[in-house]
Amino acid sequence: MPEPTGQSSLRGPVEVIGTGLLGTSIALALRAVGVDVLLSDVSSEHLRTASGLGAGRVRRPEDRPQLVVVAVPPDHLGEAITGALAASDAVVTDVGSVKSAPLAAVRELPGAGRYVGSHPMAGSEQSGPLAASATLFDGRPWAVTPHAGADVAAVELVEELVRACGATLVLLTPEEHDRAVARTSHVPHLLASLVAARLAEAPENHLALSGQGVRDVTRVAAGDPALYSQIVSGNADAVLALLGEVRAQLDDVMAAVGAGDRDGLRTVLERGVAGTRAIPGKHGGPPRAMASVWVQVPDHPGELARLFADAVASEVNIEDVRIDHDPGRPVGLVEVVVDEGRAEHLRTSLESRGWTTQR
Incomplete structure (x- = not known):
């Protein structure tokens, strides 16, 4: 994760409104690079949990945030963004998955130039602050969607937020997004x-x-x-x-x-x-031809570790792994995805080490 520098425009404090998975993860990522974080939420339980995790401190009336991040459910975005713009002169962004609708709610408001939408493409099947992680956004795309009337300084500040959280910046219009x-x-x-x-x-x-x-x-x-x-x-x-x-x-x-x-x-x-x-390939590069090697793995502790160690010994880089949990089989079937040109070498090498593969 990048360290803050003297050139960074993101000084804080940053207020995070909504301490669910995304809001708490953003707060934790900012705290990890030394940014002061203020927390707000209608749920006192979520607020208490997030602050207990070290995500920040509960906002007080006298606090003056430099940036407000709205991380509430979609139905409440417009209202929360409007309230944040009215409450202070801070730059306001949100992390909702739709950008045109919240923009329509604030476009004609005074201070609308301080609003810049954004959307991190990261998440989990879990929810709530206990599922949050400071590394949730590492290397993940994060769209920043400035509208035509957005202040340049506001756009730059939201871009700093993306970089501080370790994500990869993607600039789009709200409609493109x-x-x-x-x-x-x-x-x-x-x-x-x-x-x-x-x-x-x-x-x-x-x-x-x-x-x-x-x-x-x-x-x-x-x-x-x-x-x-x-x-x-x-x-x-x-x-x-x-x-x-x-x-x-x-x-x-x-x-x-x-x-x-x-x-x-x-x-x-x-x-x-x-x-x-x-679909973009590894690290956002061009797609590469991949092949799958299917390996039978006994359902015992340590077997996956042994498989990975044998793949390392075969000098083949594993690009992806999937496990087929078929209840009808006494063993697991692991799909090891590798570069197409190395698949047969890995298959032969694993078989020589006692593994059963499917051909």
Whole structure:
């Protein structure tokens, strides 16, 4: 995490309104680099927990923050941002996942130039201050979305916040941001929920065939429905536009399946492959060709550590790891993702050390 310097415009104190996962994580990250943090929350329990974790001190009436970070649920963003702008002359940002809606609530207000939206692309399936971490944002993209009337100094201060938290700055307009998150987050979440819903009333003997593929596709559907309904409805225009495209493509798929049109199906599937390859690769670089090596791992303590040690001995860098928790197998199946050119070497090396791989 970067250390504060004499050139930094972020001196503090920084007030964090909302001490859930994101708010408390921001506070902890700022405290780690020596910035004074003030905490506010309508929940006295969250406030007490966050301050007990060392995230900052409870704001007093006489405190004058330099920057206010609003980290409240989407339905309350506009009200909280408006209140923060009226309460002091501080720069105000928020970390909500939709940017056009809160901007519309404050655009015509006095002091609107001190508001600069932002959105860290980081989180967890857990919530609340106890799930927070000072390293939550390390290396993660964090969008800063200045509007046309934003003060230059305010934009620069929010950029300093991003750097102080260890994140990677991404500059977007509010409209660009909302289209981007609709494509990469909101619509995928809805589609995962639709797929997962087909499982909710499935016969038990159907569910017995569940494998890692369906787990991968439906994982994000386990998110909090109340929160995600706020997020999606707040980004309705961008989400509806993409859902319209998906609906048209679904009609094409249904027509191809009904007609036995394998060429049409192949076209759809090839587009899907192209989409997976468009996702940025390691450290934000271009995607690289990867391959999976599937290894059977006994369900005993220390076996994963032994597998990783043997992979190190094979001089192969592991890029990703997934574990298939199939209850029907007496052993776990670990998917080790490596550079495509090193997969066969790793497979052979592990087999020579007594591991069973799937070919």
